[in-house]
Each structure stands twice: as structure tokens, then as C-alpha cells.
Amino acid sequence: MPRTPKPVVPGWFDPDAGPAEFRLLGTRCRACDAVFFPREDCFCRNPGCAGGELVEVPLSRHGTVWSYTDAHYRPPAPYVSDPDAEWQPYTLVAVELAAERMVVLGQAAPGVTVADLEVGAEVELVPGVLDEDAEHTWRTWHWKPVAAGRRRDV
Numbered sequence: 001m002p003r004t005p006k007p008v009v010p011g012w013f014d015p016d017a018g019p020a021e022f023r024l025l026g027t028r029c030r031a032c033d034a035v036f037f038p039r040e041d042c043f044c045r046n047p048g049c050a051g052g053e054l055v056e057v058p059l060s061r062h063g064t065v066w067s068y069t070d071a072h073y074r075p076p077a078p079y080v081s082d083p084d085a086e087w088q089p090y091t092l093v094a095v096e097l098a099a100e101r102m103v104v105l106g107q108a109a110p111g112v113t114v115a116d117l118e119v120g121a122e123v124e125l126v127p128g129v130l131d132e133d134a135e136h137t138w139r140t141w142h143w144k145p146v147a148a149g150r151r152r153d154v
């Protein structure tokens with residue numbers, strides 16, 4: 001039986017979007033143009049803004065690496081993982097989106113290590129899978145170097 005795609009957090013992206021259309025979804029204040037991600041649906045958090053309607057906006061698909069690290073240990077609960085399975089390190093990337101003037105954190109695409117990243121390098125947003133169970137594929141987002149495979153030797 002095929003698994004149903006489900007977003008790890010509802011409303012942060014369309015779990016059914018293909019790679020070309022895949023975008024994170026934030027909100028923008030119509031009064032001051034401030035953009036929020038995670039999305040803010042109640043009130044504008046800009047202290048200098050009297051408040052305006054918050055509308056959903058797709059965020060940029062490309063950004064630059066602001067910082068990165070890797071996770072070589074198993075985080076404690078409520079992080080979900082099988083304590084009997086061997087821990088698989090993963091890479092975290094903080095990506096600066098120029099148009100939105102914000103930094104968005106996410107996991108790097110599978111196979112991408114800290115050796116593949118450098119501050120200022122261009123990355124793109126790609127759909128990813130966080131986990132699967134019997135009924136669902138839990139979808140997330142990943143950051144992938146645009147020039148993956150052309151690693152600089154420094």
C-alpha cells in the first residue's frame with residue numbers, strides 16, 4: 001500500500017509539490033512587508049508596525065550558507081529515533097535568504113556533509129523525507145549545494 005505524504009509541520013510547505021515548485025511557506029505583513037518563517041498567522045511581530053493582514057508567501061528557493069554543523073549524537077526525547085538503531089549523523093545548514101532578509105535552518109540533503117559546505121556558498125531548497133512509517137512518508141525540506149559534487153579542495 002502506498003504511503004501518504006504528510007508534512008512534518010502542517011502549513012510550512014506543500015508536501016505534494018515537486019522539486020520545481022517546492023517552496024517553504026511564510027507569511028508577509030501587508031502593512032510593513034515583514035516576512036515571517038515559521039509563519040506568523042496571528043499578528044505582525046514587527047514592534048514598529050501597527051499591524052496588518054498576514055498573507056501567505058512562498059519563500060525563495062535559493063539562498064547562501066550562513067552557518068552549518070553536523071549532529072554526531074542522538075538528541076534526547078522528544079526527538080524521535082530508534083535507540084537500538086545505529087545513529088546516523090546528519091548535517092544542519094542555516095541558510096540566508098536575501099530577499100526575505102532572514103536565516104532558515106534545515107537539514108542538508110542526504111549525503112551532504114560539512115565538507116561539502118562553506119559559508120557564502122549557494123544552496124537550493126529541495127523536498128526531503130524525514131521518516132517513514134507503515135502509512136505515511138513524513139516530508140520535510142532539505143538544503144542542497146547548487147554545485148554539489150564540485151567540492152573545493154582547501
Ligand SMILES: [Zn+2]
Nearest residue numbers: 029032044049
Ligand atoms: Zn507589520
